[in-house]
Amino acid sequence: MNKNPVVIIGAGPAGLAAGYELIKNKISPVILERSNSVGGISRTESYKGFHFDIGGHRFFSKNDAINRQWQEMLGPDFLQVKRLSRIYYQKKFFNYPLRPVNAFLNLGPIESFLILLSYCRASVSPQPEEISFEEWVINRFGERLYLTFFKTYTEKVWGIPCKEIRADWAAQRIKGLSLFVAVSNALFGGGQKAKSLVEQFYYPKLGPGMMWQRFKDRIIAGGGEVRFNSEVFSIRHENGTITAVEYSNGTKAEKINAENFISSTPISYLVKLLKPQPPAEVLESAEQLAYRAFIIVVLIVDRPELFPDQWLYVHSPRVQVGRIQNFKNWSRSMVPDQSKTSIGMEYFCNVNDRTWKMADKELVAMACREMEEMGFCQVSEVIDSFVVRQSHAYPVYDSTYKKNLLNIRNYLDNFNNLQTIGRSGMHRYNNMDHSMETGILAAKNCYGEHHDVWAVNEEKSYLEEDRPVKEIPVVPEKVLIRAFARIDKFAFAVALGTICGLLVSSATLWIISRGGDVLNSHLRLLAQYFIGYTVTVKGAFIAFGYSFFWGFLFGWFFAYLRNLFLAVYIFRIKRKVELMSLKDFFDNF
Numbered sequence: 001m002n003k004n005p006v007v008i009i010g011a012g013p014a015g016l017a018a019g020y021e022l023i024k025n026k027i028s029p030v031i032l033e034r035s036n037s038v039g040g041i042s043r044t045e046s047y048k049g050f051h052f053d054i055g056g057h058r059f060f061s062k063n064d065a066i067n068r069q070w071q072e073m074l075g076p077d078f079l080q081v082k083r084l085s086r087i088y089y090q091k092k093f094f095n096y097p098l099r100p101v102n103a104f105l106n107l108g109p110i111e112s113f114l115i116l117l118s119y120c121r122a123s124v125s126p127q128p129e130e131i132s133f134e135e136w137v138i139n140r141f142g143e144r145l146y147l148t149f150f151k152t153y154t155e156k157v158w159g160i161p162c163k164e165i166r167a168d169w170a171a172q173r174i175k176g177l178s179l180f181v182a183v184s185n186a187l188f189g190g191g192q193k194a195k196s197l198v199e200q201f202y203y204p205k206l207g208p209g210m211m212w213q214r215f216k217d218r219i220i221a222g223g224g225e226v227r228f229n230s231e232v233f234s235i236r237h238e239n240g241t242i243t244a245v246e247y248s249n250g251t252k253a254e255k256i257n258a259e260n261f262i263s264s265t266p267i268s269y270l271v272k273l274l275k276p277q278p279p280a281e282v283l284e285s286a287e288q289l290a291y292r293a294f295i296i297v298v299l300i301v302d303r304p305e306l307f308p309d310q311w312l313y314v315h316s317p318r319v320q321v322g323r324i325q326n327f328k329n330w331s332r333s334m335v336p337d338q339s340k341t342s343i344g345m346e347y348f349c350n351v352n353d354r355t356w357k358m359a360d361k362e363l364v365a366m367a368c369r370e371m372e373e374m375g376f377c378q379v380s381e382v383i384d385s386f387v388v389r390q391s392h393a394y395p396v397y398d399s400t401y402k403k404n405l406l407n408i409r410n411y412l413d414n415f416n417n418l419q420t421i422g423r424s425g426m427h428r429y430n431n432m433d434h435s436m437e438t439g440i441l442a443a444k445n446c447y448g449e450h451h452d453v454w455a456v457n458e459e460k461s462y463l464e465e466d467r468p469v470k471e472i473p474v475v476p477e478k479v480l481i482r483a484f485a486r487i488d489k490f491a492f493a494v495a496l497g498t499i500c501g502l503l504v505s506s507a508t509l510w511i512i513s514r515g516g517d518v519l520n521s522h523l524r525l526l527a528q529y530f531i532g533y534t535v536t537v538k539g540a541f542i543a544f545g546y547s548f549f550w551g552f553l554f555g556w557f558f559a560y561l562r563n564l565f566l567a568v569y570i571f572r573i574k575r576k577v578e579l580m581s582l583k584d585f586f587d588n589f
C-alpha cells in the first residue's frame with residue numbers, strides 16, 4: 001500500500017503552516033480537519049453577512065519570515081489597523097496603559113489621592129513574599145489600583161481568585177519588555193520596538209479566516225488535501241512508530257497511513273487517541289491538563305457606531321462580560337450594512353460550567369441586559385444575535401501543568417514519526433505566529449532537517465536569532481549597565497578633592513620654581529577664598545587642604561545628585577515597563 005508522506009491533524013494556523021511548508025518543498029500532505037472550516041480558534045465565522053472572530057485576532061509577529069508570508073498571502077487585503085482598546089470601568093473609558101491625567105479625570109481627586117496613597121504605602125513597605133498574583137500586583141501598583149483595575153478582570157478570565165494565581169506564572173506571562181530594552185529605547189529613541197510597544201497591527205479585510213482560506217487554497221493548488229468533517233478518533237502505533245490514524249468522515253470510519261504524522265489536536269486528547277493506550281500515569285497527566293473555554297455572543301445592534309475601540313476590557317464586577325469586540329472597527333468589511341454594528345460579548349468559562357450550559361437564548365438575554373446596563377444601547381436596539389462556544393481556548397498554567405506536560409512529552413518522545421504542534425497541541429500560550437512557526441519546523445523535520453519544535457516561544461522570547469536587525473539593542477547591555485552604575489559618593493568625593501588639591505598645590509609649587517610674576521599675582525587672589533594662602537611652599541599645603549575640601553564637597557554632591565536623578569529615572573522607566581508588561585498580560589487573554 002502506498003504511504004502518504006505526511007498526515008496533519010487539524011487545519012488551524014499550525015496545521016496549515018505545516019502543510020504549506022511541505023507543499024513548498026514538493027511534498028503533498030493530507031490535512032484532516034474535524035470542522036467544516038479552516039483556522040481553528042483563529043477562524044472567522046459568518047452570520048447573515050456579518051463576519052466575526054472567536055475573540056479578536058491581531059496579526060503581529062517578531063518573526064520577519066512569518067510577516068512576509070502573511071503579506072504574501074493577502075497583499076492589499078491585509079489591512080494595517082491603528083489600535084485603540086481601552087478599559088471600561090464605572091461607565092468611563094480609561095486609557096491603557098493608564099495615563100495619569102486620564103485616570104485622574106475619570107476617577108476624581110479623592111479616589112486618585114487614595115490610589116496614590118496606597119501606591120506609596122506599597123512602595124515603602126511591600127509585602128515580603130510574592131506568592132500570588134495578587135501580591136505581585138499590589139507590590140507594584142498598590143492595593144487600591146489592584147482592586148480597581150486588575151482583580152475583577154483577571155478573575156473573570158481565570159474564574160479563580162487572584163490569590164490562587166501564582167506570581168511566578170504571572171511573571172512568566174509578563175515579560176514582553178525588559179528594563180534594559182526600555183532604558184535603551186528611552187535613551188536612543190525607537191531603536192527597537194519591543195512587542196509591548198506595538199500600537200498597530202495587521203488584520204485581514206474579512207477577518208483572520210481569510211488568511212487561512214488562502215493557505216488552504218495554496219495547499220490544494222500545490223497537490224495537498226484538506227479533508228473537512230474528518231475527526232481523528234484513533235491513532236495506531238507499533239514499536240514506536242505511528243502506523244495509521246482513523247477518522248470519521250461523518251458517515252463512516254476511514255483509515256489513513258503515512259510516513260510522518262503531525263498533530264495540532266490538544267495534547268491531552270492526543271494521548272487518549274493512541275492505540276494501544278499509553279501507561280496509566282500518562283493518561284492521568286493528560287486528564288489533569290486543564291483548559292479555559294470561551295463563549296462569544298454576537299449582537300447585531302441597529303446603530304452605526306457604538307464606540308471607537310476595536311475592543312474594550314470590562315473591569316466592572318457588575319457584569320459578567322470580560323471583553324467586548326467591535327468588529328466594524330477592525331475592518332469595515334466585517335459588517336455588510338454600515339448602519340449596523342456587530343458586537344462580540346466575550347464570556348470566559350469552563351466547559352460544562354453554568355455559563356457554558358446556558359441556552360443560547362439565555363446567553364443572548366444576558367448579553368443584551370449587560371449592554372444596556374453599561375449604557376451602550378437599549379435591549380430593543382439589538383436586532384439579531386449569534387452564539388459560538390469555544391473549548392480549549394486557553395491552556396491553564398496551574399501548579400501541576402509543568403509536571404503533567406513533561407510526563408506526556410517524555411512518553412510521546414518514544415515515537416519516531418509523531419510531532420505535536422500549535423497552541424493546544426503543545427499546551428502553550430502560542431499565538432498564531434508561534435503556532436505557525438511550530439508547524440513550519442515540524443514540516444522541515446519531515447524532510448530531513450532537525451529542529452526543536454518545543455524551543456518556539458519557550459520561556460522568554462522565541463528564536464532570538466530571527467529577530468529583525470532593528471531589534472538588536474543599539475548599545476551592548478554591559479555598556480548601559482556600566483553607565484547606569486551608582487557612583488560611590490565617598491570615593492568620588494575623595495578622588496575629586498585629591499585632584500583639585502594636587503592641581504592647586506602643584507600650580508603654586510610650579511610658580512615658585514619658575515619665580516614668574518604674572519601668574520603669581522593671579523594665584524595670590526586665591527587668598528580671598530583660602531584664608532592664610534600665599535604663593536609659598538607652606539601656601540601650597542594650605543591650598544591643598546582648601547582645594548581638597550571644596551573638591552570633596554562638590555564631588556559628594558555631584559555623585560549624590562547623579563545617583564538620585566538616575567534612581568528616579570530608572571524608577572519611572574521600571575514602572576512604565578511594568579505597566580506596559582501588564583498590558584501585554586491582558587492582551588494575551
Ligand SMILES: Cc1cc2nc3c(=O)[nH]c(=O)nc-3n(C[C@H](O)[C@H](O)[C@H](O)COP(=O)(O)OP(=O)(O)OC[C@H]3O[C@@H](n4cnc5c(N)ncnc54)[C@H](O)[C@@H]3O)c2cc1C
Nearest residue numbers: 010012013014034040041055057058232265422423431432
Ligand atoms: C480569545 C482568543 C484570542 C486570541 N487572539 C489572538 C491574537 O490576537 N493574535 C494571535 O496571534 N493569536 C491569538 N490567539 C491565539 C490563536 O487563536 C492560536 O494561537 C491559534 O489559533 C492556534 O492555532 P493551532 O493551529 O495551534 O490550533 P487551533 O486554532 O486550535 O486549531 C486546531 C485545529 O485542529 C482541529 N482538530 C482538533 N482535534 C482534531 C481531531 N481529533 N481531528 C481533526 N481535527 C481536529 C480543530 O478543529 C482546529 O481546526 C487568540 C486565542 C484566543 C482563544
